[in-house]
Amino acid sequence: MIKTMKKYLLSFATLMMGAALLTACGSDDDNTKKPEPVIDPVYEAMDVSNGLFIVGSGNTRANIDGNLSYINYEDGLAIGNAFFAVNGKSVGKTANYVTIYGSKLYIVVDKEATIWVCDKNTLKVQKQLSTTSLLGDTDGASPRAALGHDGKLFFTCYGNSYNGGNGVVAAVDTVSFAKQATYNVGSYPDGLTLANNSIYVANSDYGNNVNPSISKIDLSSKAVTEIKDAVITNPMQILTIGTDVYYLDYGTYDENWNQTGQGVRKITADGKVTKIMDGTVMGSDGKRVFAANAPYGGTTTYSIYDPASGKTTSWEPANVLNPAVIAADPVSGYIFITSYSPDPETGYASYKIPTYTNQYDASGKLVKTYYNTATGAISAVFNTDVVYVEK
Secondary structure (H helix, E strand, O other), rough: OOOOOOOOOOOOOOOOOHHHHHOOOOOOOOOOOOOOOOOOOOOOEEEEEEEEEEEEEOOOOEEOEEEEEEEEEOOOOOEHHHHHHHHHHOOOOOOOEEEEOOOOOEEEEEEOEEEEEEEEEOOOOOEEEEHHHHHOOOOOOEEEEEEOOEEEEEEEEEEHHHHHOOOOEEEEEEEOOEEEEEOOOOEEEEEEEEEOEEEEEOOOOOOOOOOOOOEEEEEOOOOOEEEOOOOOOOOEEEEEEEOOEEEOOOOOOOOOEEEEOOOEEEEEEOEEEEEEEEOOEEEEOOEEEEEEEEEOOOEEEEEEEEEEOOEEEEOOOOOOOOOEEEEEEEOOOOEEEEEEEEEEOOEEEOOOOOEEEEOOOOOOOEEEEEEOOOOOOOEEEEEEEEEEOOO
16 A cells, blocks of 8 residues: 555644634733633645656566656655556556646556656545547547646547547536547647746657647637747657746667657747757756766766756766666655666566666765665656645
């Protein structure tokens, strides 16, 4: 069972004191003891982080299904394949993304055309949302990523990209899960993020580098525009810091899988695109961008970009064989790197066995290593809450 931090009831106290509580006694010689003023406790809101969910895509060649693991901060334990442990069934083939909105956790599963809706604290399934039933066999094909906003879940689907057409962003109500809106976006849409009252979508073009772009959906006008630039080649992951958007571009591959042009790019509110740093993996704590650059056959380096100063610094996290996911906790300041595990026979990174996840403090010092985390790790989200504690 996943342990969660104790919840405190919200209480906005009013301090009752002064003359309103001290009623006049009626005569100066009345020695009756006056009642003490009643003071209710005062509570304040506090952000807490209870743990980290990591979704793995599995490995289709090895017939390994997608999976979801959980790192419990309080116990210092990793719960491997937690979704299966709670629900007694697999998430399905090629899980691709995990996100939390409100009290619900959403797992996006590409090959199953499914979004699992779970209670974020128990992982119990509340609904299996079929994207093809909702949008049709074409538009609902291959859901890729999701985010919650304004009572809706927005998610990307490859849709008609397979036939040279448009990908889709759809929105559903998070209570009834009825369809609210659909938007035609670019080729093979993947990650999405919210900024400037718009949703930005990374259209990867499946790495073909023919028609990659960033779609911008204006939530007020419902208009969709495309951002194109020479440095937009294969955008996948995307996030927001302030009014700027950052996306991870996988660049291009040659016939030997040598990767070039990979890295983190910034898009300002006016649509200007600039290179920030090299990278094949990206994460953020909402203030900084963390990147690992681990191209096939190359040397791995790590960088941190601080938008406030505009500076990029390097760091050398310990005990990482091959980085798969970077996640930085906005509450605790801890940084997590999920790494592929070594194959017991070759010593090289294996994509068929569970990963391990390192926890670092804000200075980059290794604090703890958790084993048996997601197989084929690809996405992570922190289980955060607001609790109310007595002052």
